[in-house]
Amino acid sequence: MELTVSDLSVARGGIAVLEGVSFTIASGEALVLRGPNGIGKTTLLRTVAGLQPPLSGAVGLERDAMAYAGHADGIKSVLSVRENLQFWADVFETGSIDAALDAFDLRGLENRAAGGLSAGQKRRLGLARMVVTGRPVWVLDEPTVSLDVASVAMFADAVRAHLAGGGLALLATHIDLGLAEARVLDVEPFKAVPPPLDDFDGAFL
Ligand SMILES: Nc1ncnc2c1ncn2[C@@H]1O[C@H](COP(=O)(O)OP(=O)(O)OP(=O)(O)O)[C@@H](O)[C@H]1O
Numbered sequence: 001m002e003l004t005v006s007d008l009s010v011a012r013g014g015i016a017v018l019e020g021v022s023f024t025i026a027s028g029e030a031l032v033l034r035g036p037n038g039i040g041k042t043t044l045l046r047t048v049a050g051l052q053p054p055l056s057g058a059v060g061l062e063r064d065a066m067a068y069a070g071h072a073d074g075i076k077s078v079l080s081v082r083e084n085l086q087f088w089a090d091v092f093e094t095g096s097i098d099a100a101l102d103a104f105d106l107r108g109l110e111n112r113a114a115g116g117l118s119a120g121q122k123r124r125l126g127l128a129r130m131v132v133t134g135r136p137v138w139v140l141d142e143p144t145v146s147l148d149v150a151s152v153a154m155f156a157d158a159v160r161a162h163l164a165g166g167g168l169a170l171l172a173t174h175i176d177l178g179l180a181e182a183r184v185l186d187v188e189p190f191k192a193v194p195p196p197l198d199d200f201d202g203a204f205l
Helices: 041-048 081-091 098-103 119-133 151-163
Strands: 002-014 015-026 030-034 055-058 066-069 136-140 168-172 183-186
Touching: 002 041, 002 168, 015 030, 015 041, 015 055, 015 119, 015 168, 030 041, 041 066, 041 136, 041 168, 066 119, 081 098, 081 119, 098 119, 098 151, 119 136, 151 168
Parallel strands: 030 168, 030 183, 066 136, 136 168
Antiparallel strands: 002 015, 002 055
16 A cells, blocks of 8 residues: 655645645655644645645545544543444444554543543543554644653554554654654645735735
């Protein structure tokens, strides 16, 4: 499997933010997007994951191959940790949630209502959902927000296991995950150039 992004231009609120982005990620590989706040990393990830259309260019994989985790954890607060994961296992028809509970050290919390978890515990539950989806392509936006050092290492291990199983990952993060094998793509050079003004006088009004 391979995720190929070709000459992709993406927009937020109707305004182009990144233009001409191209990369390929093969099975077993991870690519980390880097760039300053507001450059368009979230917009690029959402476009690659099929949550919004590109302005132009192409993503050479079906949306069904991907699991996306954004800033929101997507957890149901009245359900327990176990019920949350079971819900996703049912949606994705993947069966067991044991591997996800173990990967993110959630065994001791499995009967706790998700609404009563700490921010970092909620984040671990949200990331455990990626394991449960069984999907080969993980698209992750700032996955380590709220995680302590041990949990970041736990997350890096989960990504490594995913890659070892033939999966691939595309991530945006500002911190060092300790994933030495991951490639890094700085998206700043792809910053969109504003269109030239076609109303010279109007620009001064
Ligand atoms: N609803 C919106 N309408 C218009 N512009 C928006 C909207 N939401 C975000 N933007 C702008 O789009 C640009 C790209 O935002 P995006 O969230 O993709 O950046 P980012 O690189 O992920 O930033 P960060 O590192 O802060 O998470 C930013 O300049 C942002 O202000």
